[in-house]
Amino acid sequence: MTAIDVLIAGAGPTGLILACDLARRGIRCRVIDRAAGPQAGGRGFGLKPRTLEIMDDLGVADRIAAIALDHTPIRFHLGHTELFELRVPPAAPTPRRPYPNLLSLPQWRTESVLRDRLTELGGQVEFDCELVDFDQDANGVSATLRRGGAVETMRAAWLVGADGGRSTVRRRLGIAFRGRTEDDARALLADVTVHGLADPAAVHLWMGAEGLLVIRPGSDGRCQVVAALAPQDDDAPELDTLRHLVTARSGRADIELTDPTWISVWRYNLRMAERYRVGRVLLAGDAAHVHSPFGAYGMNTGIGDAYNLGWKLAHTVRGADPELLDTYWAERAPIARKILADSDRRFAAATPPPFIRPLVALALKPLLRRAQIRDRADYPAYRTGPLGVEDTARGRGPAVGDSAPDCPLPDGTTLFAHLRGTHFTALVCDAAAPAAEGLEVIEIPPSTALSAHRTFRPRSGSIILIRPDGHIGLITTDPDAVRTYLGRCGLSVAGDNDSQ
Ligand SMILES: Cc1cc2nc3c(=O)[nH]c(=O)nc-3n(C[C@H](O)[C@H](O)[C@H](O)COP(=O)(O)OP(=O)(O)OC[C@H]3O[C@@H](n4cnc5c(N)ncnc54)[C@H](O)[C@@H]3O)c2cc1C
CATH class of the missing domain: 3.40.30.120 (Glutaredoxin)
Incomplete structure (x- = not known):
């Protein structure tokens, strides 16, 4: 007999939402993550209204709202000159849409809220536990896990790969990840304390000849710094490299970065899996689609995937025809295709060729305003x-x-x-x-x-x-x-x- 109904590989936002949804339905589930502990990075900040409605259903919307920032102003600089400040007033909650605004919270804090909720629902994340291989047959999946140095085998009726862009599950299934990688589109990103900003509560954005620089406040007094790398720039994830980029792009020697808790390199990938299910194994979140961060789509879409899949998987475990699971791809793939296209368009708009940047910058204020208002109305x-x-x-x-x-x-x-x-x-x-x-x-x-x-x-x-x-x-x-x-x-x- 199969002891576990669902094995979830990956405890990012996608895996955590799925684990919470399955746990509250009484589905026997394990959620494993190969990392030694919770990830420290700010990564996805923007939580959209529809995501907050999902959080409401799962009982955590109030907790998120209590610690997140809303309507953060944006101060836009072209080269070393500040061009404008954009403040989009928050929308008032209405009886139809009680969560009308985009909230901003470092991803590690969102994940922490979800892990607490999972604990309340009787589940837990098993860290330092990596899915290394699996096989499937008509009745379930046999998985090989590595915990520390020890290898364990286990059976589960279903396996979900929520294991990020480099998904082991997707690769083992041999599912093509179609799209493109742009080797020259790279950025250095870090969570740091920033000193010297006149308005630390605002997002600061510099568009320069060598690329974008963004300093975004977190809700914990710290900031996410993202600096696009020019082709000749070194991409070693070092604080000194980032300090140098911040000084050069902003023209401000007095902006000081200290106390990094996370530093990483990002590369532009625009890819989507050609299917989300093979037999008893499914993909969700970044394992199924990756794209540019413009549009605040990645985590929100992974959460949407998990929420679409959770009830269907639970009903299938309880005896529904597994064809119900085919509707997961049918409903979620069109959303992913649209997101890939839109985030790519926004990426192109934000990284125009240097000679037209001054012109683009003039049109940017209304464009940014429209994008912010449009993001509030993103109800897939x-x-x-x-x-x-x-x-x-x-x-x-x-x-x-x-x-x-x-x-x-x-x-x-x-x-x-x-x-x-x-x-x-x-x-x-x-x-x-x-x-x-x-x-x-x-x-x-x-x-x-x-x-x-x-x-x-x-x-x-x-x-x-x-x-x-x-x-x-x-x-x-x-x-x-x-x-x-x-x-x-x-x-x-x-x-x-x-x-x-
Ligand atoms: C700079 C930046 C800004 C962003 N801004 C936004 C934003 O504003 N809004 C938004 O929605 N998104 C944003 N994103 C995207 C967002 O961070 C990702 O889309 C999101 O993390 C995807 O979640 P996930 O759970 O699918 O995958 P991940 O967060 O990548 O989690 C996958 C997990 O699987 C684990 N894992 C991997 N392989 C295995 C294995 N073999 N066995 C067990 N565990 C494994 C990993 O350790 C990891 O914890 C941004 C990203 C970046 C880089």
Whole structure:
């Protein structure tokens, strides 16, 4: 018998979100990481509103909001001259979107919050434990792990490679990672204490002939420094190299870097796996797609992958047809393709040829403002794929595939409070949903004055089925369509037309 349901290789944000989601569903899971302990790097700072909604469902949105920064101003310099300061006022929370802003938090702190949550849910990360090899058969995966010097073999029903851009899992599966690497696009990055900035609460950005320099405040009084390397620059990850680049790019000898906790070299890769699943093994996060950091997509997309996969994997473990897992690729691959294209466009815009940089810089303020506002509205939707059933009864509200917005409910609670957890939710407007274990039914009275009605604008007699990941799966007037949908997802549905 297989002792473990799911082995997760990699405890970055992707692996941690998946581990939390599976743990709260009672799925037996191991999450291993080859690093000796938690990673120290700031890396991904930007947490988008949809990610914060996912964090809300997992019970950590408040903790993140309490320690993150919001609406950080940007001070933009062309060469050694400051051109402008950009301040985009924060959007006010609304009943539909309680988390309307992009928050900024060093990735190591986000991971720390998620590890604490995993502990509360009964799980833990096994550090210093590397997946070195695996084989699969019809019933599961046999994995070889190396913990310290010792080798261990284990069985799991499923394996998820959340093991980053150089994924061992992807390589062992022989999945092509198509795209390109630009050897000349490199940057040195570090987490340090920065002295000498007049406005340490702002992001400082220098666009110079030799490349970009960014100093971004963390939420802990320290900063992330990113300096693009010119082709002739040495890429040894040394503090002195970074100090030299900061002085040269900013023209400021008085900016001092001390106390580095992490220093690394980044290279531009734009690649995507040609599939996300082979049998009982799946890929998620950077293991499945890598791109430029422009657009704040990487960690947010890995988190989105994990959240899409978690409930499907749990239902499959519990007996749903494994075809449910094919919808993971069908829904997430189009999102990754779009992100690769957009982040590449933004990378090109931020690194124009030196002779047109002054011109680009003039257009940059409105462009940056628009990008920030657009990033707030980045709510990926699943318009295609086998679970995107045509909505025969859509009113004028959100469509099938959209993530459901929040709204106040007649009982004084909010929809998000009801969505928290592992179940499906049916919003019924003058209709009856079939009874099913794992389905909560909420009535939306037909009064058009009510907030829920104004948000979803359902047709009378319709049922809006919301999946466990908060996306609308179906809008229909036919209870049998709901039965079929839930059956495909592995729920056992009562055969009669009982209303709730
Ligand atoms: C400068 C910079 C800025 C960025 N800014 C943003 C941003 O603002 N917003 C955003 O969303 N993203 C951003 N990103 C991207 C983000 O950091 C990554 O997309 C994110 O870390 C991906 O998470 P992951 O969990 O998929 O992979 P990783 O974070 O790479 O985690 C993979 C884990 O797997 C472990 N591992 C590897 N191989 C094995 C193995 N064989 N066995 C066991 N464990 C293994 C590793 O030790 C690691 O802990 C930025 C990145 C950089 C470099």
